[in-house]
Amino acid sequence: xxxxxxxxxxxxxxxxxxxxxxxxxxxxxxxxxxxxxxxxxxxxxxxxxxxxxxxxxxxxxxxxxxxxxxxxxxxxxxxxxxxxxxxxxxxxxxxxxxxxxxxxxxxxxxxxxxxxxxxxxxxxxxxxxxxxxxxxxxxxxxxxxxxxxxxxxxxxxxxxxxxxxxxxxxxxxxxxxxxxxxxxxxxxxxxxxxxxxxxxxxxxxxxxxxxxxxxxxxxxxxxxxxxxxxxxxxxxxxxxxxxxxxxxxxxxxxxxxxxxxxxxxxxxxxxxxxxxxxxxxxxxxxxxxxxxxxxxxxxxxxxxxxxxxxxxxxxxxxxxxxx
Ligand code: ATP
Ligand code: MG
Numbered sequence: 455x456x457x458x459x460x461x462x463x464x465x466x467x468x469x470x471x472x473x474x475x476x477x478x479x480x481x482x483x484x485x486x487x488x489x490x491x492x493x494x495x496x497x498x499x500x501x502x503x504x505x506x507x508x509x510x511x512x513x514x515x516x517x518x519x520x521x522x523x524x525x526x527x528x529x530x531x532x533x534x535x536x537x538x539x540x541x542x543x544x545x546x547x548x549x550x551x552x553x554x555x556x557x558x559x560x561x562x563x564x565x566x567x568x569x570x571x572x573x574x575x576x577x578x579x580x581x582x583x584x585x586x587x588x589x590x591x592x593x594x595x596x597x598x599x600x601x602x603x604x605x606x607x608x609x610x611x612x613x614x615x616x617x618x619x620x621x622x623x624x625x626x627x628x629x630x631x632x633x634x635x636x637x638x639x640x641x642x643x644x645x646x647x648x649x650x651x652x653x654x655x656x657x658x659x660x661x662x663x664x665x666x667x668x669x670x671x672x673x674x675x676x677x678x679x680x681x682x683x684x685x686x687x688x689x690x691x692x693x694x695x696x697x698x699x700x701x702x703x704x705x706x707x708x709x710x711x712x713x714x715x716x717x718x719x720x721x722x723x724x725x726x727x728x729x730x731x732x733x734x735x736x737x738x739x740x741x742x743x744x745x746x747x748x749x750x751x752x753x754x755x756x757x758x759x760x761x762x763x764x765x766x767x768x769x770x771x772x773x774x775x776x777x
Pocket of ligand 2 (some may be wrong): 503
C-alpha cells in the first residue's frame with residue numbers, strides 16, 4: 455500500500471522516571487499521519503494520548519528518561535532535532551491546541567500582541583500592522599465578532615469557548631502542516647463543544663494541514679476524523695479508517711469504548727457505562743495481551759502478546775480473535 459505519510463511514527467517507546475519506578479507510557483507505537491488527513495486518538499484517561507501528542511511536538515516532560523523509535527516529519531527525524539530546531543518547527547509547521555486555553559494564553563498581554571507573536575516565525579518579513587490585520591481576519595473566521603476591537607482585549611475577557619476559538623485562530627495563523635488538538639472541548643459544555651467541533655471540521659476543509667484530534671469520545675472523533683487510533687495502556691490496539699472501524703470494530707477494547715458512548719437520545723442524567731476494571735500497572739507491565747485482564751473474550755492464547763492483525767484495508771487490530 456502506498457502511504458503518503460506526513461508523519462511516520464515507528465516503534466515509539468516513551469518511559470517516564472518516577473519515584474515509584476519507570477512508567478512505560480508508550481510501547482511500540484506505530485502510526486502514519488497522512489497529508490491533509492484527520493486522525494483521532496481515543497482511549498481512557500492514562501492510555502497515552504497526550505504523551506503521544508507531546509512526543510510529536512518534541513515537548514515531552516523532563517522526566518521522559520528514555521525515548522526510542524522514530525518519528526519522521528516530512529522526512530526529518532524529530533527525535534534527533536535540537537531544541538532550537540524543534541522550536542522553529544512548532545512556530546511554523548506544527549501547532550497545538552490544549553484542553554485549557556489559559557495554559558497557552560498569557561494573561562498579561564493583549565490578544566493582538568499574542569496573535570502577532572504567534573506569526574512571527576512564519577512571516578518574519580511582515581510588519582506588526584499586517585500581522586494584526588491577518589490576526590483580525592482569522593478571529594473573524596473562527597467566529598469572533600468585532601475582531602479589530604477584540605485585539606486589544608485580554609484573555610480573561612473571553613468565555614471558555616471564545617478562548618478556545620482564539621487558540622484555534624492562533625494555531626492556524628502559523629499555517630501548520632499539522633494541528634494537534636488535545637481534548638480541546640473537554641472543559642466546555644456540550645453545545646459549545648459541538649460548535650467548536652463543527653468549526654474545526656469547516657476549517658480543515660480550508661486549510662492545507664492535517665489534524666490530530668485527541669478525545670475520550672469515539673462519537674466526537676467520528677464527526678471530525680477520517681482515521682482513528684484506539685489507545686490502551688500505552689499501545690495502539692486498533693486503528694484504521696473511521697468508517698471501517700465503526701462498521702467492524704474488532705478489538706474488544708474498541709467494542710467496550712463504543713458501549714460507553716452516551717446516545718444523544720438518552721435521557722439526561724442517564725448513567726455512563728464504564729468498562730469494568732482499570733488500566734494495568736505501567737511500571738510492571740503484564741506480559742501477554744495488555745487488555746486481557748479486562749477482556750470478556752480472553753482465552754489461553756492471550757497470554758502471548760497479539761501483533762496487529764489486518765481486519766480490512768488500512769484497518770488492523772491487535773487481537774487474537776481477528777482471523
Ligand atoms: P488523559 O485522557 O487523562 O489526558 P492520556 O491518555 O492523555 O490521559 P497520558 O497523559 O499520556 O494519558 O499518560 C499516559 C501514562 O503516562 C499515564 O499512566 C500517566 O500517569 C503517565 N505519565 C504521563 N506524564 C507523566 C510524567 N511526566 N511522569 C510520569 N508519568 C507520566
Ligand atoms: Mg491527555
